[in-house]
Amino acid sequence: xxxxxxxxxxxxxxxxxxxxxxxxxxxxxxxxxxxxxxxxxxxxxxxxxxxxxxxxxxxxxxxxxxxxxxxxxxxxxxxxxxxxxxxxxxxxxxxxxxxxxxxxxxxxxxxxxxxxxxxxx
Amino acid sequence: xxxxxxxxxxxxxxxxxxxxxxxxxxxxxxxxxxxxxxxxxxxxxxxxxxxxxxxxxxxxxxxxxxxxxxxxxxxxxxxxxxxxxxxxxxxxxxxxxxxxxxxxxxxxxxxxxxxxxxxxx
DNA sequence: GCTTTTGTTCGTATATTTGCGAACAATAAA
DNA sequence: TTTATTGTTCGCAAATATACGAACAAAAGC
Numbered sequence: 504x505x506x507x508x509x510x511x512x513x514x515x516x517x518x519x520x521x522x523x524x525x526x527x528x529x530x531x532x533x534x535x536x537x538x539x540x541x542x543x544x545x546x547x548x549x550x551x552x553x554x555x556x557x558x559x560x561x562x563x564x565x566x567x568x569x570x571x572x573x574x575x576x577x578x579x580x581x582x583x584x585x586x587x588x589x590x591x592x593x594x595x596x597x598x599x600x601x602x603x604x605x606x607x608x609x610x611x612x613x614x615x616x617x618x619x620x621x622x623x624x
Numbered sequence: 625x626x627x628x629x630x631x632x633x634x635x636x637x638x639x640x641x642x643x644x645x646x647x648x649x650x651x652x653x654x655x656x657x658x659x660x661x662x663x664x665x666x667x668x669x670x671x672x673x674x675x676x677x678x679x680x681x682x683x684x685x686x687x688x689x690x691x692x693x694x695x696x697x698x699x700x701x702x703x704x705x706x707x708x709x710x711x712x713x714x715x716x717x718x719x720x721x722x723x724x725x726x727x728x729x730x731x732x733x734x735x736x737x738x739x740x741x742x743x744x745x
Numbered sequence: 746g747c748t749t750t751t752g753t754t755c756g757t758a759t760a761t762t763t764g765c766g767a768a769c770a771a772t773a774a775a
Numbered sequence: 776t777t778t779a780t781t782g783t784t785c786g787c788a789a790a791t792a793t794a795c796g797a798a799c800a801a802a803a804g805c
Contacts, residue, residue: 511676513651517658521651528646529763530634533723537638540727547782555632560764562783567762581772581781587727596724602654603717606661606708650793668752681794683753688792702751702802747805754799762791769784775777 520598526571531556531564539574539587546582641719647692652677652685660695660708667703 513521527533531554538553539545551561565585568574572591576583634642648654652675659674660666672682686706689695693712697704 511674513655513676517651517654521649521654524645524654525649528642528649530638530642531763533638533642533645534634537723537726548780551782553632555634556763557765558782559766559784563763566783578771578782583782592727596727599720599724602658603720605658606713606717652793669750672752677793678795679752680754680796684793687753699752699801704752749802749804751802752800755797757796758794760791760793763789765787767785770782772779772781774779 516598516601519594520602522571523573523595523598526568526573529564531561532568535564535568535585536573536587539585545585546579547585548582550585637719637722640715641723643692644694644716644719647689647694650685652682653689656685656689657694657708660706666706667700668706669703671706 527536534554535550538550542549547562547565550565551558554561556564565574565576569576572588573595574585575588576585578584648657655675656671659671663670668683668686671686672679675682677685686695686697690697693709694716695706696709697706699705
């Protein structure tokens with residue numbers, strides 16, 4: 504008989520958001536996402552041109568983004584075309600927006616911190 | 625004489641955003657942030673109670689969030705009070721919002737992908 | 746003073762990440 | 776058919792991340 508020792512676990516959304524955040528947790532991968540977002544078409548070579556890293560490393564970062572679901576790649580002749588994965592990107596954005604909205608400290612009037620529940624000085 | 629081999633570098637914002645994303649790239653740290661966002665006061669013990677990890681690990685995650693600037697901690701008698709760091713959190717939100725806005729694929733009408741420049745199928 | 750409570754730090758183990766050059770496979774071009 | 780181009784994979788090294796129990800320090804309570 505198995506007894507569950509604890510109910511403390513992460514929610515699906517927490518796991519998911521953390522996964523996306525992790526995938527974005529490197530400047531090269533941020534740069535890749537930003538570049539992809541501004542391009543009609545994007546081949547590996549163009550991407551690599553923009554980044555201060557070796558081909559192998561670039562390819563690896565692309566793999567990680569792909570594994571996280573944020574981008575897709577397809578081979579086109581000699582080259583590989585990359586693009587943002589719409590479905591996942593939509594989910595990612597949603598999760599981040601929800602997360603951001605959860606924090607009550609949204610005041611952008613800098614002098615008014617009355618919304619903030621935080622009691623630290 | 626030093627010669628700069630390449631101008632390809634990451635922008636300050638890319639580095640910054642990646643740093644925040646990395647800090648959020650773990651479900652425990654997401655859970656911590658979410659919990660802090662809903663509490664008036666939050667002591668280590670309460671936080672640890674909610675998480676399926678050992679005290680030492682919890683403390684470590686808190687340190688990482690602190691190092692990334694996302695939270696603050698202050699000792700209060702026997703306990704340690706934690707809270708979200710307003711300034712950094714504000715920057716973090718802004719960077720994420722900017723990043724999200726950069727992607728042209730914002731259509732939430734699912735049938736209309738006309739905004740999307742992506743050419744992958 | 747001794748004991749308890751609270752949380753951090755230390756030491757350790759294991760896994761993952763980051764990076765590179767070299768080797769490779771697949772396609773296109775000559 | 777040989778050669779060049781394009782990008783991935785392999786093998787490796789070094790650094791970071793994740794996790795835990797045990798030891799520890801500081802404050803509070805007895």
